[in-house]
Amino acid sequence: MIRDQHIPIMTNEILSFINKKKNLSILDCTFGGGGHSKKFLEKGHFVTAIDQDDNSLIFAKQLKKNFPNIIFYKNNFKNIDLLDFDTKKFNFILLDLGFSSNQLDDNDIGLSFKKNSELNMNYLGGDLNAYKIINYYDMEELKRVFYVYGEINQAEKLAKYIINQRSIKKINTNFEFIEVLRESGVNFRSKKIHFATQAFQALRIESNHELENLEIFLKKVHSFFEINAYLAIISFHSLEDRIVKNYFKDNKVKKNNTFQNNKDWGYEILTKKPLTPSKLEVIENNRSRSAKLRVGRFIN
Numbered sequence: 323m324i325r326d327q328h329i330p331i332m333t334n335e336i337l338s339f340i341n342k343k344k345n346l347s348i349l350d351c352t353f354g355g356g357g358h359s360k361k362f363l364e365k366g367h368f369v370t371a372i373d374q375d376d377n378s379l380i381f382a383k384q385l386k387k388n389f390p391n392i393i394f395y396k397n398n399f400k401n402i403d404l405l406d407f408d409t410k411k412f413n414f415i416l417l418d419l420g421f422s423s424n425q426l427d428d429n430d431i432g433l434s435f436k437k438n439s440e441l442n443m444n445y446l447g448g449d450l451n452a453y454k455i456i457n458y459y460d461m462e463e464l465k466r467v468f469y470v471y472g473e474i475n476q477a478e479k480l481a482k483y484i485i486n487q488r489s490i491k492k493i494n495t496n497f498e499f500i501e502v503l504r505e506s507g508v509n510f511r512s513k514k515i516h517f518a519t520q521a522f523q524a525l526r527i528e529s530n531h532e533l534e535n536l537e538i539f540l541k542k543v544h545s546f547f548e549i550n551a552y553l554a555i556i557s558f559h560s561l562e563d564r565i566v567k568n569y570f571k572d573n574k575v576k577k578n579n580t581f582q583n584n585k586d587w588g589y590e591i592l593t594k595k596p597l598t599p600s601k602l603e604v605i606e607n608n609r610s611r612s613a614k615l616r617v618g619r620f621i622n
């Protein structure tokens with residue numbers, strides 16, 4: 323039996339936006355182990371949940387035994403407009419981005435640089451993975467991945483070194499890749515973090531099309547709101563947070579209550595600065611330390 327190890331993040335902050343409301347229709351686009359969904363169900367709300375992970379389907383079935391008001395769709399949230407929802411409008415939509423602790427612990431996915439595993443990092447089930455990127459991407463593509471997604475200044479030097487090493491022998495595992503990073507001579511800006519963090523982040527973002535999924539979703543989500551609904555997004559790295567921040571800014575309702583860019587909808591931004599977890603939450607759940615929550619109220 324798979325056990326859900328994932329602790330939901332910033333649940334009090336999320337619930338605070340809807341604490342007096344009843345019987346809401348909520349769309350949880352990143353169900354994971356169902357931590358947030360369970361909190362919504364306990365408050366008597368109705369949950370429509372999405373996740374691409376097979377294990378989430380199992381967790382959703384378990385949750386449904388006690389809370390019948392949940393319906394689960396195994397899919398990518400970028401396909402929100404293709405799903406055959408019972409309800410098409412929601413009062414609250416949540417994205418808790420990235421991967422779950424269960425996925426981090428899964429050696430077949432290999433997201434961790436602390437454990438050895440085959441190079442993969444794909445947790446969303448597409449065709450791409452870290453092995454293909456490292457062993458088959460050309461110089462320019464590798465440079466882009468490490469520069470844009472890893473924010474590694476010496477991305478070109480790293481790409482050249484990888485291409486040289488893989489011509490001698492394919493790079494098969496996480497530990498082999500870490501060895502390549504170590505020997506590359508690249509100066510990773512890593513005083514506080516493990517030196518492989520940025521390169522792993524880059525490969526994970528590329529393998530799962532993380533930023534593209536978010537951007538596609540944000541282009542569609544406005545069609546799914548009830549009046550005065552909320553969009554809440556938790557992100558875990560600056561590249562994601564920048565997309566969310568700009569999305570709210572670009573669609574902010576102006577002071578004279580008009581909308582931007584000929585749209586007939588917009589958001590009141592409820593978090594001028596992103597909310598972050600309390601010190602206590604970070605102590606209790608170290609994984610929450612980099613979380614940033616932004617919330618907007620949908621107006622049309």
Ligand SMILES: C[S@@+](CC[C@H](N)C(=O)[O-])C[C@H]1O[C@@H](n2cnc3c(N)ncnc32)[C@H](O)[C@@H]1O
Nearest residue numbers: 330352354355356357358373374398399418535
């Ligand atoms: C941080 S976890 C969410 C945990 C969840 N809120 C909980 O409390 O258990 C992120 C989840 O989102 C899923 N996910 C990430 N990107 C996705 C996407 N584009 N489409 C569908 N699911 C996605 C992952 O599979 C993972 O289960």
